[in-house]
Amino acid sequence: MKTLNIITLILVIIGAVNWGLIGLFRYDLVSSIFGDMSVLTRTIFGIVGIAGLYAFSFFARDKISNNA
Structure with missing residues (x-):
């Protein structure tokens, strides 16, 4: 499960960097490459979006582990 979390975080970071480039420079890195x-x-974009949704589960896991 830890591997899936790492892949998810990498994809979320890629998405965040791409949105930062779009917002600051109007440059879509993913579209320019592919x-x-x-x-x-x-x-x-779909895979990055799914990874973002999956990342919401990190909040619940963190809350559960802090209460234990």
Whole structure:
């Protein structure tokens, strides 16, 4: 399970960096590497989005482990 958490955090960081670049410089790194809204780009965005949703579970785990 720890491996999945690490992969999730890496994907969330990639997403955060990409959104930072978009917000600051209007530069979409993922789209520039894999093509503007190609199937691969949309797949990557989808995977990063799912990782972001999964990362919400970290809050519940942290709260449970702090109460124990």
